[in-house]
Amino acid sequence: MGYDFKRFEKKWQDKWEEQGAFHAETAGDKPKYFAMIEFPYPSGAGLHVGHPRSYTALDIIARKRRMEGYNVLYPIGWDAFGLPTENYAIKNKIHPKIVTEKNIANFKRQLKMLGFSFDWTREVNTTDPEYYKWTQWIFLKLFEHGLAYKQEMPINWCTGCKVGLSNEEVVNGVCERCGSEVVQRRKSQWMLRITEYAQRLIDDLDDLDFIEKVKTQQKNWIGRSEGAEVTFKLSTGDDMVVYTTRCDTLFGATYVVLSPEHELVDKVWDSIENPEEVSAYREAASKKSEFERTELAKDKTGAPLKGIYAVNPANGEKLPVWISDYVLVTYGTGAIMAVPAHDTRDFEFAKKFGLPIREVVAGGENVQEEAYTNVADGTLVNSGFLTGMTVKEAIPAMISWLEEKGLGKKKVNFKLRDWVFSRQRYWGEPIPLVYCEKCGWVALPESELPLTLPEIDTFEPGENGESPLKKATDWIKTTCPHCGGPAERETDTMPQWAGSSWYFLRYMDPHNSEALAGSEALRYWSPVDWYNGGMEHTTLHLLYSRFWHKFLYDIGVVPTKEPYMKRTSHGMILGENNEKMSKSRGNVVNPDDVVNEFGADAFRTYEMFIGAFDQSTPWSNQGLKGCYKFLERVWNLKDMVTDENTYSADFEKLMHKLIKKVGEDFERMKFNTAIAAMMSAINEFYKKGSVTKAEFITLLTLLNPVAPHMTEELYESYGDGKLLSLKKWPEYDEEKTKDDEIEIVVQVNGKIKDKLMISAGLSQEETKEAALASDKIKQAVEGKTVVKVIAVPGKLVNVVVK
């Protein structure tokens, strides 16, 4: 019978399900292994071919671990709150719950048809009240510990989604999701103090097996910098504190700058001689959108505060005071000392407004022409007691001088801002707090969780961006859990990142009604051993969930300080034209069509063979066919199988090498070369025209994690009625992977002149002798002087002649 995948793919999916083959028990003698992929957002578009790239990769790891005797947890769930569903619901006047259910059903069908070894009994859904009860519970714990606070502050307002965004969601001044312009608005928002964890989020990366790229991106995002705060006395008598990482250049400060929003400007207002000008500048700066601020970054603007000067604490010099929006109110102290000779931004500003430029670090060209910013070498000049020191010596010297005089201190700053946690949207977790005139913000008691979403008719946000929940007036009115008086519920909901910040914990014990997960399950399964997901989540989901997990660790809920031990990332699958797949480009490949035509196994095999796992690569229907053909060749091998239950003399070494290669390559996520090795092996089998039963079964076992259905089907006729998926992973004998005779290359002056078969054990000397005895080499060397002979045993000999 031919390779008719439609006959058996569903059959095996059903068998695995019936036998509970992939159910993970929180018990037993086996070591545990928790493999996890980022759970999908069930969009209306259905599964993208990019999803299975990640899922197949970890399915291979999960299946291999099972065969190696681990108790494996490989779960799946739905990150189902969020804007696309809500927007679809608004447009089509359907409840987002219905839309979500429909989308999940479709995703589930598609994932099941691909034969992943997920434990479907542990499926979670972030929009299920039994799930978000615990999302709310965690929020209440954060609130209780002072890590959630409400603040009126300028937020990133997406004009398209009509919703506040976190800094992480604003990309190039526009909304990450819809691409609409983002403007600044003042709004009262719930905030989470992720900044409190900034240092730990950096430090604890050291012990984790994350790919370097992820570590650096997280570190850069958190943006730690070491510097000093220095106090400048203003002529008004006020203190102006600036933050600098280059306090060594203090003698080169020629002016100081406040951000336009800085409160000190208001404080000294009466002393300003040009209030109209200053006022106009502040007005203009506040109107700039995030987009304008980034796009127009190069052109410096500003206004002087006439009538006011600042005193340089190092030399008593009187310096002009300016305001400019190149100084950010949100970073450091919102005020800087400007050293145009050694900072490019200050240089540009000084040039534009004709402010003096004074060199204090020698080593550059002309600082009147270009700022010299090199920290590595350079000696201080014109700098009082620092003169003659290197930059590296001068920084600590200046800090101790400032600290001694009480004029400044060492200071560490982070770029990371607190997390804007409020969304003025319907399809999210309600924030379980009420506002009481008497008691302020009060937490709901745990017994009232989950606080479910009220049923309302329309889900649009109000024109001014108020939450759709504002319409649920009956729901809003409640009593204060504290004093019993009248109170109102919070109408903002949580961002999509809330539910995904802890879902790995719920997988450990998904049906627990007493806790987010039982402590026994948490102890047993924590942490996630291997987590694969996209690079786009490095500064959002990955950072947020590490923060929540650390908090839960601090309050004794979880047993480990980090959630994920190992993090890898897959590259994107592009369209055949090498562009990102999108409906508008018309280059989308639908997994349903692929499976229908070539089957799940061919789809999985191709996605693993397509290229280096961590690199993006274009889809190719021809390549897919090639993998289908490979599976067909494996299938047709069944007619060449002999009864022998041992490896044949011809293939014994090949089999041991193959087991080693495939196993090692899977671990390194080099799936493409593992599959290539199996292709080579079957090419050999075909050449010989026969294969023993033992050889065939080993091949099927190695291939099973990649193409589980067809290998089960083929194994059925040789097996003992048990599933191949639960068999033992084959072992190899290191000795038997070594060849007795090996080919070495003989070069003369680096050019290959001959290839020799010699026995593997030869020493360096013996290898040399064998090489020099070759006729071809004798010929090539004739009439020349042998200067040197280099021999690498087992590899090559290079004869150097003159």
Place this chain on the structure above:
RNA sequence: GCGCCUGUGGCGGAAUUGGCAGACGCGCCAGACUUAGGAUCUGGUGUCCCCGACGUGAAGGUUCAAGUCCUUUCAGGCGCACCA
């Protein structure tokens, strides 16, 4: 602007520590089988002035030996982007 990554046949891509460049697959060419082939099997396939030489974006360098290490440079991608 800063940081990181990638450049290898017609194409996707191989090449632990510097040690046979182009594994494996696609495509292409030829042969076998066939009424037929967009099926299957077998063989071939980097380039050229083809018993030899040249070849890993470009130019230098280190080395007996460089896709791999160093310097400069070009192209593409990703991240951050006035963070003092």
